Amino acid sequence: MPASHQILSVAQMRTAEEALIASGSSVEALxxxxxxxxxxxxxxVAAGHRVTVLxxxxxxxxxxxxxARAIRERGGDVIVVAAYExxxxxxxxxxxxxxxxxxxxxxxxRGEVFVDCLFGSGLTRPLQTDDEALIARLAASHHHRIAVDVPSGVQSDTGMLLAGGLPSFELTVALGAWKFxxxxxxxxxxxxALQLVGVGIExxxxxxxxxxxxxxxxxAANAHKYTRGLLAIVAGRMPGAAVLAATAAQGAGAGYVRLYSEHDGHVPSDIVLSTEPPIEALEDGRIGAVLVGPGLGRDARARERIAVALAAEIPAVVDADALVLLSPRNLSERSAPVIxxxxxxxxxxxxxxxxxxxSGSKAERARRIAQASGMIIVSKGPDTVVAAPDGRLACAGVATSWLSTAGTGDVLAGAIASRLATGSAPFEAACEGLWLHSEASRLCSAPFTASDLAGAIPQAFATCL
Structure with missing residues (x-):
């Protein structure tokens, strides 16, 4: 992993800086x-206009x-407000x-750009009322707002806000490494927007x-539909959700998507619909991964289909209703990975x-479940983290709020399952599917539907070639 991609806790950042200093740098140089x-x-951002640095x-x-000194050396108009000595x-x-x-x-x-350098990533106590008021006043009297490292009043390791009235910033410039x-x-x-300034952290x-x-x-030049990855999707009472997942899976790289449903309804012509019982169908050794959950329902029949899907020693993605019905017993005899x-x-x-x-941050909660269950956990939402049982953790960029519409989670499940079926390792498959999902949402014109999102997955994939 490149150093520019790593996310460090406050303690890790402090240790990394100490290592740089021990190797011959200095606090002043950093x-x-x-x-x-x-x-x-x-x-x-300032484009020659006045800058105020707190x-x-x-x-x-x-x-x-x-x-402030660097801005002044370039001939910029800059003043400093010193909240403390x-x-x-x-x-x-x-x-x-x-x-x-x-x-x-x-x-x-008053000015054009307000730059917040009041407190950095080490802050853990609530922001004092007069400091909160000072930040709010300066933010309101400038047209643009930039935070350095993290906005003052933010707990770096958890993402908690340590004050109730913090302003929004147009840009945050992270220093040395990304923080949680x-x-x-x-x-x-x-x-x-986020930008990273490196200082040589290894x-x-x-x-x-x-x-x-x-x-x-x-x-590959000699590829065919099976070598590109066969994904089996076990559908349930609401096959529409499974169709969304299947459409996304096709765009995310799988060469063959097979939908197992008891309902002989209409599906796109390039998705293979089978009414064969999954307990027999999943014996096909060519299947690269199985997805269960989208539109599954929560009745006894749904429980049976989860048990069948997870009884097969095939890499699996578990989503939606299947997560509510899942129990440790479903995983007790499995050796194949589960996302x-x-x-x-x-x-x-x-x-x-x-x-x-x-309790704790989303990252901490996801890590605990991953370790307890043995599954890769993709804890999704406006912020999304991926946790592995071995302690690995990845964070996705903040998603657009236009994803808050029915069916977009089914699209994500399909994209991840597709990457798993193509042969990507489970943790990497989760990260790849997440990135494709996010990029597809960026490519869609807002507002968009889950069908629009699934349809944009191939274009997102093309940007990675």
Missing amino acids: MDLAGRGAADWVWR CGPGNNGGDGYVL PQTPAARKARDAFSGEVLGRAAEV AHFLRSAAGIMG PVAGAAQAIARPKLSAP ATPHEGELAALEHAFDCEA
């Missing part, structure tokens, strides 16, 4: 890299003084090196990763079924 890198992005007492405030040696040196105007927190300031708050709600919802063992564009390829794709309610059902504590 601060200079970070502040000047952030200044590049501020300069683009600096706090720690090294995040020091980054702000470096940023610098408290660290590096921050004091950065302030001393800034020769521009420094105002107190009571100053009435850049991907987890509620914090990610106020950060706007890859950290065990770090989480940001899901990036996958490298996909065209089929589960719960939304918040289904996540809670899995926590109950596998006796997991329902």
